[in-house]
Amino acid sequence: MAQITNAESPAVPFSVALLGTGPMGAPIARNLIAAGVPLKLWNRTAHKAKAIPGGRAVDSPAEAASEVVLTVLPDLPQVEGLLDGPDGLVAGWRTGKIENPILVVHGTVSPVAVAAFAATCRKVHGVTVIDAPLSGGTIGAEEGRLSIMAGGPLDIVEGLGQLFGLYSSTVLRFGETGAGSIVKACNQIVVAATVTAISEAMALAEASELDLGDVQSILAGGLANSEVLRQKGQRWVDADFEGGGSAKNQLKDLTFIAEVAAEAGLDLPVSNSVRRAFQTMVSQGLGELDHTGIYLSIRG
Template sequence: MNVSSSGLPTSVALLGTGPMGAPIARNIIARAVPLTLWNRTVHRAEAIAGGRVAASPAEAASEVVLTVLPDLPQVAALLHGEDGLLAGWKTAGIEHPILVIHGTVSPVAIAEFAAECRRAHGVTVIDAPLSGGTIGAEEGRLSTMIGGPRAVVEQLEPLFRLYSATVVWFGDTGAGSTVKACNQIVVAATVTALSEAMALASSTGLDLEKVQSVLSGGLANSEVLRQKGQRWIDADFEGGGSAKNQLKDLGFISEVATQAGLTLPVAGSLLTAFQAMVSAGRGDLDHTGIYLGLRG
């Protein structure tokens, strides 16, 4: 991997310029790192000033490719075909590409995917899920939890630091996604607990803004409350981190727990609650919208 005098890679692409990918791209570009962008909806990539927009994943193929996509199947779909990354890496003469997966994926599936990519194509896969939400991405203070070959991760750390406040390596590919599963138990539980608190407060006629001011001043304070508190006050649950993605993550947690021989009662209850929310047709709402089911 070629690096600049500052230790940053000189050949980087970012695929997926959605709510998380776009601010990550802007933070990278702000540090004068040349960045190639690709997005299935091209105008979202074109809206990011300073990047070079590629017409296909093949054209975006770089030594380091960051993907910010919902799940592993979306990443795998970018590999093959004349417009895929594998063809692009071959055309560019890149023999040892690095594929970074920033989405939240199954720890079991990504370990298998990484082994296959390495064996069949010489591609090193790094799983590096993120926490901090869109605000954390905008502010460049994400938490990045990483699995993959340590030497490669050390080379990538200066790049991750452009949009992350916390960067921690945990082990082989899949370890980062296992840590993200731990993170998502806490996130889903906090979102649900706050929704229950807001439902109780609202149903008894309390002022939600005043209730939140008390919660934020004590042990009940959290990043979820800071970032999402206004949603309950305004009853606005459009956009944001969707309930269907929260349900996807909870499914991964169940998978890892089963593999580890664990029974996780809170995670199990959360899985049931978010299944009900998605089944009620609210899967595209922010996960704080679980409040709506509590209110009846």
């Protein structure tokens, strides 16, 4: 594991594009632009990229092709879909005569799949893939204090430290490509379990006719406090579960966790139980809600 030190100057010595200007990508883009980084932007829904002032919205991944391409997309198939065809990144890198480009995968993806993807990209296209999943949520993205857990060649990750530092407060490299996603799996075990535990506590409090805000005040004052409670506590109080990190994506992450655990020969009872709870929630048609909406499934 290596702590990546960020240089003081906000300028970066390479061209940069960001693909995927959703709830996480948009604030990352705004932080980069605010730091003076000339930034190409692309999003499948074009108006979302065009709505970010100061960036250069383009019409295709080929036009976005830069020395460093940041992808902030839900899963690896969406990243893979950016590469090929006349409008793809590979064509854009070729046209721009960009040698040895770097493709950063900021989404939460399968550690096994991203390692295989990186090997193929290096062999077939000469592209270095860095898996660099994020933690901190949309608030952390807005405030520029995300945590980045990176996997990939040490010199490449170190070279990206200055860029990463413009929207994160912690950058750690854990090994070769795929290692970052294993760390994110560890992170998501805690997040998913905490969201579910708070939801159970809130369901019990409501069933006992207690004030949810008051109960949360007690939780926040002791060992039960957490970043999940700080960022998302009001969702339970207001019964507002629209937007945010979706339950279907939480289930996707829990499925990756099961995959990695099986490869490691581990049985993770809490993760397995939480995964079943989210499977139930999604089967109830609630998968588009924020993952705190597991409360609705628990409450019944």
